[in-house]
Amino acid sequence: MLRLPSAELHLHIEGTLEPELIFELAGRNGIALPYAGLADLRDRYEFTDLQSFLDLYYSNMQVLRTEADFADMTRAYLRRAAAAGVRHAEIMMVPQAHLARGVALETCVNGVASALADSEAEFGVSTGLIAAFLRDRPAAEALQVLEALLAMDAPIIGIDLDSAEVGHPPGGFTEVYARAHAAGLKRIAHAGEEGPPEYVREALDLLGVDRIDHGIRCMEDEELVRRLVAGQVPLTVCPLSNVRLRAVDTLADHPLPAMLERGLNVSVNSDDPAYFGGYVDDNFSQLERTFGFSADQLATLAANSVRSAFLGEQRRDALLAGVGHWRAAQG
Numbered sequence: 001m002l003r004l005p006s007a008e009l010h011l012h013i014e015g016t017l018e019p020e021l022i023f024e025l026a027g028r029n030g031i032a033l034p035y036a037g038l039a040d041l042r043d044r045y046e047f048t049d050l051q052s053f054l055d056l057y058y059s060n061m062q063v064l065r066t067e068a069d070f071a072d073m074t075r076a077y078l079r080r081a082a083a084a085g086v087r088h089a090e091i092m093m094v095p096q097a098h099l100a101r102g103v104a105l106e107t108c109v110n111g112v113a114s115a116l117a118d119s120e121a122e123f124g125v126s127t128g129l130i131a132a133f134l135r136d137r138p139a140a141e142a143l144q145v146l147e148a149l150l151a152m153d154a155p156i157i158g159i160d161l162d163s164a165e166v167g168h169p170p171g172g173f174t175e176v177y178a179r180a181h182a183a184g185l186k187r188i189a190h191a192g193e194e195g196p197p198e199y200v201r202e203a204l205d206l207l208g209v210d211r212i213d214h215g216i217r218c219m220e221d222e223e224l225v226r227r228l229v230a231g232q233v234p235l236t237v238c239p240l241s242n243v244r245l246r247a248v249d250t251l252a253d254h255p256l257p258a259m260l261e262r263g264l265n266v267s268v269n270s271d272d273p274a275y276f277g278g279y280v281d282d283n284f285s286q287l288e289r290t291f292g293f294s295a296d297q298l299a300t301l302a303a304n305s306v307r308s309a310f311l312g313e314q315r316r317d318a319l320l321a322g323v324g325h326w327r328a329a330q331g
């Protein structure tokens, strides 16, 4: 069967480090991991909330040392994403987490960017790179890193804000977002994953975001839902992530069907696929199984992802035509 083509807009490249690659990179770099083996590492993928995931996620990043490590990780994701039907991927990386470990900005940026540069030819996946900043670190540090990225002419299309959400509202980062806007970058922020609807509103009003990552808690605020529908603000939803981080109890409790029903501009994304039980195709197939989504609903989700991507007109139209072709093939 033809794979549903889509754009993946919410993807942390460091969250694509599969256990096998973690061990391979640790071996290559002479790093002793605190796990008895692959099974022991996998056993730790039981999360109670966002923070319990972040602790393991930041710890595993220590295996990334060289440009080749970042490039290999990125290439492995692109290969897997292509198999999942992803035709365009906007990929986040988190420079501060690597700088804190003594890895140079050039090492991580150039490593990821080198794999992205070959992606369209190698995997048929067009790409964009997004720098994510840590909201639980000072905004001044984020601003400093943004300036360094601009100074090195890093090939980024936008910025994002991630990590521990509750207690770290978007409003603290207005200066960073204003600087990014002035530099011609797109603005994205995680909001409304664990944090309240008010954080979504702040991201819109104070940061001027073009897109919200997650945003699922908007459903608690009718006025906010109306505003998001009216503006067709893209919400990059990550269903399996929300289950694994206990933002929802089970997939059957996920608000995605209700969000679609309300006319919100929602797409399906994998977030940190190595940690959350699957890539975009896994998300789609579990949604289909749980909610019995129709071909029209699946095509709407895919078309939303393409329309919400920061793409040139030609590529966007080609990908939308692919979604139309998939829909027609479903009968």
Ligand code: HPA
Binding pocket: 012, 015, 050, 162, 163, 164, 165, 190, 193, 241, 271, 272
């Ligand atoms: O889902 C997430 N939320 C916040 N920060 C993150 N960093 C990686 N994944 C996530």
Ligand SMILES: [Zn+2]
Binding pocket: 010, 011, 012, 162, 190, 213, 271
């Ligand atoms: Zn995320």
